[in-house]
Amino acid sequence: MIIHPSDKISIYVSDDGGSELTLFAFMEAAKFATHWLPFCKKYKVEDRCPAAYFSSSHCSSTTHAEELKMMYETMKMKVESVVDRGCVGDEHIKTDKQREAFNRWAHGFTRQDHPIVVQVLLETGKDKDITGVEMPNLVYVSRQKSKASHHHFKAGALNVLLRVSAAMTNAPLILTLDCDMYSNDPATPLHMLCFMLDSKMSKYGYVQFPQRFHGINKNDIYGGENKRLFQINPIGMDGLAGTNYSIQSEAVLEMAQSVASCEYENGTRWGYKMGFRYGSLVEDYFTGYQLNCEGWDSVFYHPDRAAFWGDIPINVDDVLSQNKRWCVGLLEVAFSKHSPIIFGTKSRGILMGLTYSHFAFWGIWSIPVTIYAFIPQLTLLNGVSPFPEVSEPWFFLYVFVFLGSYIQDCLDFILMGGTFHRWWNDQRMWLIRGISSYFFGTIDFFLKSLGISTFGFDITSKVIDDEQNKHYEQGILEFGVASPLFVSLTTAAIINFIAFSVGVTRLILGHNKLEEICILLFLSGFGIVNCWPVYEAIVLRNDKGKIPLKNTILSSVLAFSLYSFSYCLTSKI
Ligand SMILES: O=c1ccn([C@@H]2O[C@H](COP(=O)(O)OP(=O)(O)O[C@H]3O[C@H](CO)[C@@H](O)[C@H](O)[C@H]3O)[C@@H](O)[C@H]2O)c(=O)[nH]1
Numbered sequence: 383m384i385i386h387p388s389d390k391i392s393i394y395v396s397d398d399g400g401s402e403l404t405l406f407a408f409m410e411a412a413k414f415a416t417h418w419l420p421f422c423k424k425y426k427v428e429d430r431c432p433a434a435y436f437s438s439s440h441c442s443s444t445t446h447a448e449e450l451k452m453m454y455e456t457m458k459m460k461v462e463s464v465v466d467r468g469c470v471g472d473e474h475i476k477t478d479k480q481r482e483a484f485n486r487w488a489h490g491f492t493r494q495d496h497p498i499v500v501q502v503l504l505e506t507g508k509d510k511d512i513t514g515v516e517m518p519n520l521v522y523v524s525r526q527k528s529k530a531s532h533h534h535f536k537a538g539a540l541n542v543l544l545r546v547s548a549a550m551t552n553a554p555l556i557l558t559l560d561c562d563m564y565s566n567d568p569a570t571p572l573h574m575l576c577f578m579l580d581s582k583m584s585k586y587g588y589v590q591f592p593q594r595f596h597g598i599n600k601n602d603i604y605g606g607e608n609k610r611l612f613q614i615n616p617i618g619m620d621g622l623a624g625t626n627y628s629i630q631s632e633a634v635l636e637m638a639q640s641v642a643s644c645e646y647e648n649g650t651r652w653g654y655k656m657g658f659r660y661g662s663l664v665e666d667y668f669t670g671y672q673l674n675c676e677g678w679d680s681v682f683y684h685p686d687r688a689a690f691w692g693d694i695p696i697n698v699d700d701v702l703s704q705n706k707r708w709c710v711g712l713l714e715v716a717f718s719k720h721s722p723i724i725f726g727t728k729s730r731g732i733l734m735g736l737t738y739s740h741f742a743f744w745g746i747w748s749i750p751v752t753i754y755a756f757i758p759q760l761t762l763l764n765g766v767s768p769f770p771e772v773s774e775p776w777f778f779l780y781v782f783v784f785l786g787s788y789i790q791d792c793l794d795f796i797l798m799g800g801t802f803h804r805w806w807n808d809q810r811m812w813l814i815r816g817i818s819s820y821f822f823g824t825i826d827f828f829l830k831s832l833g834i835s836t837f838g839f840d841i842t843s844k845v846i847d848d849e850q851n852k853h854y855e856q857g858i859l860e861f862g863v864a865s866p867l868f869v870s871l872t873t874a875a876i877i878n879f880i881a882f883s884v885g886v887t888r889l890i891l892g893h894n895k896l897e898e899i900c901i902l903l904f905l906s907g908f909g910i911v912n913c914w915p916v917y918e919a920i921v922l923r924n925d926k927g928k929i930p931l932k933n934t935i936l937s938s939v940l941a942f943s944l945y946s947f948s949y950c951l952t953s954k955i
């Protein structure tokens with residue numbers, strides 16, 4: 383869906399779930415594309431994603447456009463009806479080639495255990511669009527899966543694509559996209575080529591576009607934009623040696639079928655010295671980082687018109703799980719033999735080493751955030767204060783550090799085009815992630831390192847739920863399920879509320895002077911302001927998205943236990 387001579391481009395689709403429904407959808411999409419591509423070229427359509435184009439305000443209302451819209455809707459309905467039925471019926475199988483492909487989904491074919499399916503859906507030189515122009519190659523690939531061998535998640539899937547494409551078409555450049563992203567600018571490959579073909583920049587291994595997301599609500603309640611992660615920090619890294627990922631493929635390999643098998647990689651350098659790197663749940667970060675260490679540079683390109691739009695999770699559990707996965711993946715890199723703090727610093731210098739370490743050690747944020755969410759509040763309840771009083775000079779150090787870091791963060795955010803409100807929600811999510819995603823992620827990582835548990839790639843939910851969508855539009859946090867990730871958050875919310883109330887009561891009754899407990903009151907007050915949507919979700923709401931009672935009860939018990947424990951500790955002192 384891009385501006386490029388179509389006989390010079392090949393599209394490979396990896397279906398890691400291995401579903402005949404996905405194959406069917408792509409067969410239908412291939413047919414629709416023979417109408418859609420000429421239409422886009424004729425009317426210079428920039429939104430090459432039909433769903434985005436037809437729902438946009440600049441969608442043309444000519445008969446030609448109406449015709450295509452009808453065709454698109456019909457195709458969508460056809461695919462949806464097959465999805466509802468759960469299998470591809472005989473009436474949809476037209477050729478022997480198709481039958482052969484669908485026959486692969488025989489008895490015993492499961493997501494975790496199945497043979498290779500490689501199916502050429504469009505072939506340059508054979509398939510033409512309705513105006514007679516060549517179509518690009520379109521190849522469906524579902525790699526072999528077997529419970530006996532590790533599949534290495536997305537990195538494993540991408541390496542299969544690298545090899546299958548090397549065997550079939552062997553292009554010098556590749557562009558990788560997730561299944562939940564679409565092109566927003568057909569000229570993107572041309573922009574990329576400008577960097578890659580510039581002889582002065584011959585050391586570029588890849589061009590990185592910032593991940594940008596469509597459908598973020600007005601105030602970005604989940605901090606889904608991840609401005610600092612995807613936009614602000616990469617600019618700094620770009621000034622040094624570059625950011626994370628999109629590689630140049632090298633090897634020409636044998637047959638496409640054999641390279642997609644489970645055993646192909648055994649005993650090879652795939653995943654360690656070649657292709658996308660294994661060993662981390664954030665293969666994008668790990669691969670980009672290792673390429674940088676191996677001497678490749680990269681460029682961060684942030685055009686005004688987003689090159690791609692991606693999906694973001696829109697409920698608290700999904701957001702926190704995604705961040706937990708990232709946190710674990712980053713810690714895997716932090717404690718690997720390629721740790722950025724030593725290996726990275728040696729290969730790319732101290733500044734690059736530090737910027738990569740800043741991400742790798744993300745999980746460590748859980749320590750200060752969790753401490754500040756509980757300890758001052760518990761000490762306030764127990765009538766002791768670890769902080770200096772207002773009259774002491776150390777007090778001003780705390781004020782300076784707090785205001786300094788918060789004001790700087792806010793300024794960075796707003797100077798990158800953010801709003802104050804979005805920044806506020808972003809810092810709230812950072813605190814929430816600190817006591818949930820990073821906290822549990824760090825624990826998980828160490829449990830796994832000790833061999834006590836294992837973790838997987840919990841795929842971010844792609845299901846669209848109307849009520850969830852409505853809440854997201856209204857800016858209401860969606861909890862809904864009883865998730866372990868909420869327990870620490872709800873516990874912190876309860877403790878902050880009680881501590882603040884007790885503190886204020888003591889002030890009123892004259893048991894404490896304001897200067898004694900000023901910092902403690904401020905911290906628990908700050909906790910309350912940040913937890914406001916949590917209180918709503920505990921007591922004020924009655925919809926499906928509220929925090930389940932089970933969660934609240936568990937957190938109340940935990941809050942009470944924490945208080946009792948701290949009471950015993952302080953009374954001993
Ligand atoms: O075993 C797996 C797991 C995932 N994927 C693919 O990986 C992509 C990303 O998965 P998604 O569930 O959308 O996760 P996100 O958290 O949204 O992905 C973010 O985080 C990933 C690292 O954890 C990065 O690779 C992604 O580029 C980044 O958008 C999708 O295309 C998946 O189909 C696989 O092919 N095989």
Ligand SMILES: [Mn+2]
Nearest residue numbers: 560562693842
């Ligand atoms: Mn995604």
